[in-house]
Amino acid sequence: MSHKAVIIRGDGTGPELCEAVLKVIDASGAKIAWSDAEAGEKPLQRGEPVVPDKTIEIIKKTKIALKGPMTTPVGKGSVSANVTLRKKLDLFACVRPIWTLPGVETPFKDLNIVIFRENTEDLYAQIEYMATADVALALKVISKSGSRRIIEAAFEYARANGRKKVAAVHKANIMKISDGLFLQTAREIAEKYPEIEFGDYIVDNFCMQLVTRWKQFDVVVMPNLYGDIASDLAAGMMGGLGVAPGANFGRDCAVFEAVHGSAPKYAGLNRVNPTALLLSGVLMLRHLKETQAADRIEQALYRVLREGQARTYDLGGTTGTQEFAQAIIAKMS
Ligand code: NAD
Numbered sequence: 001m002s003h004k005a006v007i008i009r010g011d012g013t014g015p016e017l018c019e020a021v022l023k024v025i026d027a028s029g030a031k032i033a034w035s036d037a038e039a040g041e042k043p044l045q046r047g048e049p050v051v052p053d054k055t056i057e058i059i060k061k062t063k064i065a066l067k068g069p070m071t072t073p074v075g076k077g078s079v080s081a082n083v084t085l086r087k088k089l090d091l092f093a094c095v096r097p098i099w100t101l102p103g104v105e106t107p108f109k110d111l112n113i114v115i116f117r118e119n120t121e122d123l124y125a126q127i128e129y130m131a132t133a134d135v136a137l138a139l140k141v142i143s144k145s146g147s148r149r150i151i152e153a154a155f156e157y158a159r160a161n162g163r164k165k166v167a168a169v170h171k172a173n174i175m176k177i178s179d180g181l182f183l184q185t186a187r188e189i190a191e192k193y194p195e196i197e198f199g200d201y202i203v204d205n206f207c208m209q210l211v212t213r214w215k216q217f218d219v220v221v222m223p224n225l226y227g228d229i230a231s232d233l234a235a236g237m238m239g240g241l242g243v244a245p246g247a248n249f250g251r252d253c254a255v256f257e258a259v260h261g262s263a264p265k266y267a268g269l270n271r272v273n274p275t276a277l278l279l280s281g282v283l284m285l286r287h288l289k290e291t292q293a294a295d296r297i298e299q300a301l302y303r304v305l306r307e308g309q310a311r312t313y314d315l316g317g318t319t320g321t322q323e324f325a326q327a328i329i330a331k332m333s
């Protein structure tokens with residue numbers, strides 16, 4: 001069966017990463033009819049919105065997209081293309097699995113954690129302003145309904161995948177009302193899943209325990225900002241941004257993307273690691289029930305990583321982005 005999916009190639013290193021990943025997906029036997037759509041710097045430079053309406057429309061119609069990273073200027077300029085896309089498609093659940101990859105040396109053995117990050121609220125409401133010439137204010141938005149749907153998604157995932165524990169991460173000791181609401185909601189939902197052990201951690205303590213006692217964590221759910229930061233920390237534990245995949249789910253659409261950004265200093269150099277975006281593509285194939293193609297890619301990638309002859313710079317080698325993709329294709333059986 002053939003599937004339709006949208007590809008957004010993105011900014012910086014996005015286009016070269018997408019080129020490499022599409023070749024591998026194509027070689028896996030999965031039949032995907034790709035439609036290109038734009039978001040990020042290119043439409044912005046033409047004076048269009050950072051996420052054009054036609055991009056939103058085609059994803060709503062197709063329901064599936066694979067996305068390269070997009071650049072957001074720091075401290076000035078346009079709103080984030082990523083945040084805009086997630087909000088316009090109501091992709092409320094950002095799911096970032098962290099596990100030990102064969103052949104990728106890290107001090108963190110036997111990692112197996114899935115992070116659920118709320119994707120539409122919190123400080124990413126992007127409501128900030130100068131209250132006086134001296135004081136900038138930013139609004140942290142946490143709603144009961146927004147908390148409920150991400151926490152339920154984490155519990156449902158745990159139940160469907162035989163996971164034993166869900167932990168909620170918060171800072172309710174300081175933000176008693178906003179993070180307090182998130183925690184209270186988590187406690188209420190946990191009662192409906194008696195077979196799943198529930199715990200909660202204050203975010204600073206969570207970060208410390210993540211790098212000292214990572215094996216105690218299973219599924220973890222948190223508001224947007226903590227999820228953004230903690231999932232990059234967890235990506236580092238997995239082997240770096242070059243290998244950590246992710247997915248954004250709404251009720252209707254799903255957009256798959258790596259945890260990392262556009263790494264602009266490497267743009268056009270054929271150096272960055274396509275593994276993170278490729279594993280995001282594998283998550284997409286599993287979502288489409290293309291299990292055989294997903295398994296083929298994963299096994300070929302694992303063989304390449306284990307053998308270690310082809311490695312991109314971040315994993316200590318000199319192999320280029322496209323050559324790394326070719327090495328994976330060569331190992332497919
Ligand atoms: P980044 O993730 O782009 O890069 C940080 C560093 O991580 C890079 O310099 C590089 O050393 C390494 N790295 C990242 N991806 C890699 C890969 N595939 N292979 C090997 N090494 C890799 O973070 P940044 O420099 O803070 O952000 C650059 C831009 O990306 C910013 O505009 C930011 O807003 C944006 N961003 C986008 C997304 C997204 O599209 N989802 C996510 C995060 C950041």
